[in-house]
Amino acid sequence: MSIINALGFWNTNATRHTPVEDVQGIFSGSLVAALGLYVLASAGLLTGSTAGVAFLLHYAMGINFGLAFFLLNLPFFYLSWKQLGMAFTIKTFIAIAITSLLTNIQSQVFQIASIQPAWAALLGGLLLGFGLLALYRHRASLGGVGILGIYMQERFGIRAGLVQLAIDMCVLAAAFFVTTPSVVFYSVLGAVVLNLFLTINHRADRYIAL
Structure with missing residues (x-):
């Protein structure tokens, strides 16, 4: 029974996530997010937030x-530490480290030979959305704008x-300064898919991360 309680199985009451639940949630969210970033990169696309800036540096400067x-x-960890607490900051740091590592080794595990930009934008945006949603629901994020977004939602009610x-x-x-207009267009499409997914699904009135 203690193992069942630790895993959170069959618990219908509003309780905090167990450490085991947090571990699987953070790892799974980071893995799915890394996969989304790899799909976007395979089509030469970008995304927003700090990941988008990292893409810009990668494409422009190698x-x-x-x-x-x-x-x-x-x-961004200073804002996280001061406004969202130590636990959130530590879990976010771990999620960023896992995502960074997995993104670097994706091409060694499998390769995408060809993918249409529109499909990469849709699939990559959704995968990133699912990954971020999993992290948000375990009181973590991928840093940067994610930290700011969670703070704004919890402090001011802005999605x-x-x-x-x-x-x-x-x-x-x-x-626009480092790539072609078509790449920017499809990258914007992916960002819209990602953020609309989060806007619809990450709502404090439906799910409260504990």
Whole structure:
């Protein structure tokens, strides 16, 4: 029975996530998010937030995406620590580290030989959305705008997906300086898919992460 309780099986009461639930949720969310980033990268597309800036640095200067993604998120940990607490910050740090590592090794596990940009935008956006949703529901994120979005939703009631969408559009606008308009168009499509998915599904009145 203690094992069942630890895993959270058959529990119909509102309780906090167990450590085992957090481990599987953070790892699964990070894995799915890394897969979404790999799908986008396979089509040469970008996304928003700090991942989008990391893509820009990778495409424009050849900087390793995983390393850039990890380093760009470090400044946001101060906001996370001060406003969202130690537990959220630690879990977010772990999620970013796992996602960065998995993104770097994806091509060694499998390769996407060909994918249409529109399909990559839709699939990559949805995979990122599912990954972020799993992390949000276990009180974690992929840093950057995700931290800001959760803070804005919890502090002011502004949907995290809408906050992220607005900032993502600014990041993708900068992509015009390093890539083609068609790539920017499909990247915007992927960002819209991602953030509308989060706006619809990540709502405090339907699911409260404990």
